[in-house]
Amino acid sequence: MKSLKKFRIIDLINWAEVYFKAKKFENPRIEIEWLIRSVLKINRIDIYLKFDHVLSDQELKTLKSFIQRRLKREPLQYITNSCEFYGMEYFINENVLIPRPETEMIIDIAEKALINKKTPKVLDIGTGSGCIGITLASRNKDYDILGIDISDKALDVANRNKDNLSNISFIKMDILNQTPKGEYDIIISNPPYIPLKDFPKITKDVRGYEPMVALTDQADGLTFYKRYMNIVDNILKDDGQILLEVGLNQHPLEVKKILIEKGILDVKLIKDLNGDNRFILA
Numbered sequence: 276m277k278s279l280k281k282f283r284i285i286d287l288i289n290w291a292e293v294y295f296k297a298k299k300f301e302n303p304r305i306e307i308e309w310l311i312r313s314v315l316k317i318n319r320i321d322i323y324l325k326f327d328h329v330l331s332d333q334e335l336k337t338l339k340s341f342i343q344r345r346l347k348r349e350p351l352q353y354i355t356n357s358c359e360f361y362g363m364e365y366f367i368n369e370n371v372l373i374p375r376p377e378t379e380m381i382i383d384i385a386e387k388a389l390i391n392k393k394t395p396k397v398l399d400i401g402t403g404s405g406c407i408g409i410t411l412a413s414r415n416k417d418y419d420i421l422g423i424d425i426s427d428k429a430l431d432v433a434n435r436n437k438d439n440l441s442n443i444s445f446i447k448m449d450i451l452n453q454t455p456k457g458e459y460d461i462i463i464s465n466p467p468y469i470p471l472k473d474f475p476k477i478t479k480d481v482r483g484y485e486p487m488v489a490l491t492d493q494a495d496g497l498t499f500y501k502r503y504m505n506i507v508d509n510i511l512k513d514d515g516q517i518l519l520e521v522g523l524n525q526h527p528l529e530v531k532k533i534l535i536e537k538g539i540l541d542v543k544l545i546k547d548l549n550g551d552n553r554f555i556l557a
Contacts, residue, residue, distance in 0.1 A: 405433030
């Protein structure tokens with residue numbers, strides 16, 4: 276990049292496709308498009324409507340720094356401080372887990388579960404960026420949502436994303452040692468579920484950058500589910516439901532067993548778009 280002086284968008288795309296491919300990136304065109312969009316603050320279609328646009332020296336300097344960070348496998352979402360979730364744009368930084376496309380289904384499942392509730396109370400445990408609770412709150416003004424998290428820095432991100440929504444609030448809480456007040460129509464959680472023994476196996480861009488506290492419980496990946504069952508009688512209404520995201524392989528069956536042992540008989544495993552058991556609704 277040092278020898279590059281004046282560059283159009285299309286020149287950069289063509290150069291980066293070859294460069295990122297040589298560096299073993301799976302989707303080089305998506306990589307450079309994402310970075311260019313962030314630098315220029317444009318959407319994807321504008322890239323091709325304005326492909327002759329010449330980047331300024333400052334824009335090139337910013338893009339170069341982004342590319343250097345990406346070469347170290349820092350996630351695009353952290354580089355650009357943005358991530359889309361369920362069609363909404365969220366501010367993201369290294370203090371919160373990056374929302375996954377697979378998790379978007381949790382919105383549909385929750386809304387269907389609450390369809391007959393007039394003013395449902397929702398508890399979002401481990402809210403992180405707030406993407407689940409905020410998406411629900413923005414789509415359903417009659418929902419009353421509380422998001423909790425142990426991390427002050429994560430809550431700063433969630434409150435930034437909250438904008439002017441009045442039907443959602445966030446508080447700091449250590450769910451493993453504290454119990455929320457009140458009773459809820461639905462409890463939603465995507466807790467840290469990667470077993471510690473599996474942590475070294477996950478990809479470098481996840482393991483090296485995303486907050487460890489949001490990825491693993493430092494144990495067998497079941498700590499939070501067991502805790503929920505210990506306190507569920509105190510925080511869930513008699514006709515309430517609990518909606519949990521789970522891991523892969525045997526993990527969903529292990530979580531289901533925890534719920535059944537609690538005495539919950541109506542436990543449904545729900546597959547994501549990849550055909551994997553991703554959610555439990557009980």
